[in-house]
Amino acid sequence: MSDLHTELKESIIEQLNLEDMQPADIENNEALFGDGLGLDSIDALELIVLLEKDYGIKLTDPNQGKQIFNSINTMADFIEKHRTK
Amino acid sequence: MSKDQHIDFIKIQNNSITAAEGLLFQTEKQIDPFKFLGDAYKFFGITYPKFFKMDGLSKAGLIAAELLSEKVSIEKNTGLIFSNSSSSLDTDLRFQDSMKSFASPSVFVYTLPNIVLGEISIRHQIQSENAFFISEKFDPALILDYAEIQLKNSACENVLCGWLNLHNNEYDVFLWHVAGLEDLQSQRGQLLKIYATTHE
Amino acid sequence: MRQVFLKSDSIISPMGFGSGTNLQQIRLQQSALKLQKPTSKYPSGYYAGILDNDIIDHSFSLIGNCKNYSKLEKMLILAINDVVIKESIDFEHTALVIATTKGNIDLLNSDAFTKERVELWKMAQVVADFFEFQQKPIVVSNACISGGLAIKTAADFIKYGKFDSAIVAAGDLVSDFVLSGFQSFQAMSELACKPFDARRNGISLGEAAAAVYLDTKPSEDTEIEFIHAVTTNDANHISGPSRDGEGLYQAISRLKLFTGISSEEIDFISAHGTATVYNDEMEALAFSRSQLDHVPLHSLKGYLGHTLGASALIESIMLKHGMLNNEMLISKNFENLGTSVPLNITTEVSQKELGTALKTASGFGGCNIAMLFEKTEAHE
Numbered sequence: 254m255s256d257l258h259t260e261l262k263e264s265i266i267e268q269l270n271l272e273d274m275q276p277a278d279i280e281n282n283e284a285l286f287g288d289g290l291g292l293d294s295i296d297a298l299e300l301i302v303l304l305e306k307d308y309g310i311k312l313t314d315p316n317q318g319k320q321i322f323n324s325i326n327t328m329a330d331f332i333e334k335h336r337t338k
Numbered sequence: 339m340s341k342d343q344h345i346d347f348i349k350i351q352n353n354s355i356t357a358a359e360g361l362l363f364q365t366e367k368q369i370d371p372f373k374f375l376g377d378a379y380k381f382f383g384i385t386y387p388k389f390f391k392m393d394g395l396s397k398a399g400l401i402a403a404e405l406l407s408e409k410v411s412i413e414k415n416t417g418l419i420f421s422n423s424s425s426s427l428d429t430d431l432r433f434q435d436s437m438k439s440f441a442s443p444s445v446f447v448y449t450l451p452n453i454v455l456g457e458i459s460i461r462h463q464i465q466s467e468n469a470f471f472i473s474e475k476f477d478p479a480l481i482l483d484y485a486e487i488q489l490k491n492s493a494c495e496n497v498l499c500g501w502l503n504l505h506n507n508e509y510d511v512f513l514w515h516v517a518g519l520e521d522l523q524s525q526r527g528q529l530l531k532i533y534a535t536t537h538e
Numbered sequence: 539m540r541q542v543f544l545k546s547d548s549i550i551s552p553m554g555f556g557s558g559t560n561l562q563q564i565r566l567q568q569s570a571l572k573l574q575k576p577t578s579k580y581p582s583g584y585y586a587g588i589l590d591n592d593i594i595d596h597s598f599s600l601i602g603n604c605k606n607y608s609k610l611e612k613m614l615i616l617a618i619n620d621v622v623i624k625e626s627i628d629f630e631h632t633a634l635v636i637a638t639t640k641g642n643i644d645l646l647n648s649d650a651f652t653k654e655r656v657e658l659w660k661m662a663q664v665v666a667d668f669f670e671f672q673q674k675p676i677v678v679s680n681a682c683i684s685g686g687l688a689i690k691t692a693a694d695f696i697k698y699g700k701f702d703s704a705i706v707a708a709g710d711l712v713s714d715f716v717l718s719g720f721q722s723f724q725a726m727s728e729l730a731c732k733p734f735d736a737r738r739n740g741i742s743l744g745e746a747a748a749a750v751y752l753d754t755k756p757s758e759d760t761e762i763e764f765i766h767a768v769t770t771n772d773a774n775h776i777s778g779p780s781r782d783g784e785g786l787y788q789a790i791s792r793l794k795l796f797t798g799i800s801s802e803e804i805d806f807i808s809a810h811g812t813a814t815v816y817n818d819e820m821e822a823l824a825f826s827r828s829q830l831d832h833v834p835l836h837s838l839k840g841y842l843g844h845t846l847g848a849s850a851l852i853e854s855i856m857l858k859h860g861m862l863n864n865e866m867l868i869s870k871n872f873e874n875l876g877t878s879v880p881l882n883i884t885t886e887v888s889q890k891e892l893g894t895a896l897k898t899a900s901g902f903g904g905c906n907i908a909m910l911f912e913k914t915e916a917h918e
Contacts (some may be wrong), residue, residue: 456903
């Protein structure tokens with residue numbers, strides 16, 4: 254597991270107040286929304302803020318989020334390609 | 339002198355949670371209110387996945403409603419009539435703080451006092467009357483008068499009433515249940531006393 | 539049961555001061571929504587309806603000291619004053635019910651007034667004291683249904699005799715606070731909002747205040763009676779409306795059940811129509827499920843923007859005037875239907891006998907309100 258994956262898990266747990274969760278509890282391929290981690294639409298908005306704050310990526314179309322926030326893997330791939338910090 | 343009518347209530351104040359039958363939960367003094375509410379949530383074994391994402395008002399309201407729901411019927415046709423003094427000011431300040439860097443959507447959504455009514459409704463699948471009033475001090479007559487009309491209009495079958503304030507790290511929560519019109523009339527004149535005596 | 543009538547009213551908005559002025563602007567298809575100057579936070583600007591401080595002060599200086607009141611307090615006082623001068627108000631017994639979501643939120647960062655002034659009850663008390671209302675004001679803060687819920691609260695209390703008359707006022711500002719919030723929600727429209735349109739993509743915010751006087755005395759003229767209102771909760775999500783419109787559908791159903799009104803008897807609907815993708819679709823589904831899809835309907839958000847806690851009061855006042863004039867106001871910025879079920883959106887000025895009308899609103903926290911108004915024909 255890359256540093257980015259772990260870093261992402263840590264910031265998701267912190268930003269989304271996932272109480273009592275550890276980075277190891279989140280699988281890289283696990284669905285973040287729906288049946289997986291059970292995140293909702295407000296969490297998705299908070300993840301958009303996280304992308305901008307931590308990686309300098311501004312999502313202009315919120316619909317993009319659906320694919321990007323599918324799992325830790327998809328998020329990490331997107332960040333690697335588009336990060337400005 | 340007639341014996342006071344029994345009223346089902348939950349009071350959260352000064353790091354303790356009390357009900358008509360007495361103390362339910364207490365922690366040492368001077369504990370952070372969010373830590374206190376989190377500890378209470380775990381102590382009572384409540385499971386609501388969103389709990390730790392909620393603001394203080396919703397956390398306190400959810401715990402109080404949960405404890406009341408173990409004793410009284412809180413269902414689809416329960417009206418929710420709440421009130422406080424500081425609206426969502428505590429969360430407003432948090433949101434304003436986030437605006438300095440990146441405004442937080444998950445904080446913004448709680449910058450309305452009535453969000454707690456939504457959380458309690460989701461938790462207990464309530465689809466009935468909602469109202470949130472703001473008054474300087476706890477004003478049971480306002481809440482009961484409004485509740486009485488909703489009951490008389492059959493807009494709801496029973497009412498969960500609440501005074502739910504959180505400001506400057508101090509929470510003052512008093513939720514009680516009105517089973518029906520007769521119950522409501524018997525509560526008049528008693529609520530301020532109960533609210534005050536459990537203050538200690 | 540006592541009847542409650544909507545008497546004199548006023549709207550203070552960027553389109554003008556007074557209900558008549560606002561109505562005239564709407565007839566002329568004007569809008570308060572303007573592209574605001576770009577800032578670091580909004581590099582391409584944003585559409586909003588914002589009231590100029592100087593214009594407020596120009597009017598307010600005739601009745602009070604501008605320095606002693608916040609922007610929103612001045613707007614509320616101007617709206618109430620407009621009503622007060624048309625009615626003989628008994629300030630000892632008449633109630634004041636004020637609806638707002640965020641009140642003086644613009645003072646959160648400011649030293650201009652005492653800290654207490656951001657508290658909604660304090661703001662209401664300041665407004666009440668201006669007119670020397672003797673009753674403690676009642677403050678309703680229930681997200682975007684607040685303005686409607688304030689009418690319901692006042693009318694319910696009047697019907698059951700808690701008081702005989704009330705002034706219902708509502709107001710909210712376009713503040714950095716709400717702008718940042720709705721921006722973080724990705725809910726702001728790039729252009730002026732387009733309710734129910736296929737290309738709608740969010741709200742435009744607006745600021746305004748309004749007031750209406752409610753009492754039980756029928757006049758000799760044709761007038762509008764508040765019949766009843768019902769609130770419900772979606773019990774689904776705190777920020778998104780239920781996808782199937784269940785909460786609003788329940789509100790309309792319970793309203794019909796209580797009043798005995800059938801869908802065929804409803805002549806017009808003043809919808810919430812915020813122009814977010816989900817809200818307008820949810821409303822369309824609720825109206826369709828209520829067999830109201832053929833009833834002429836408008837959203838006024840294209841004129842004033844979403845004025846939050848004031849919107850349902852302002853739209854009820856406009857509905858009242860529409861009913862009195864048998865006039866269906868155009869739903870501005872609507873071109874092509876953008877909901878999955880048909881709606882009868884008003885696209886041109888038209889006359890129709892409007893005897894019974896429905897006003898709906900929905901808001902964060904999953905709340906919905908459905909209100910029924912009826913015309914009572916002139917007596918004697």
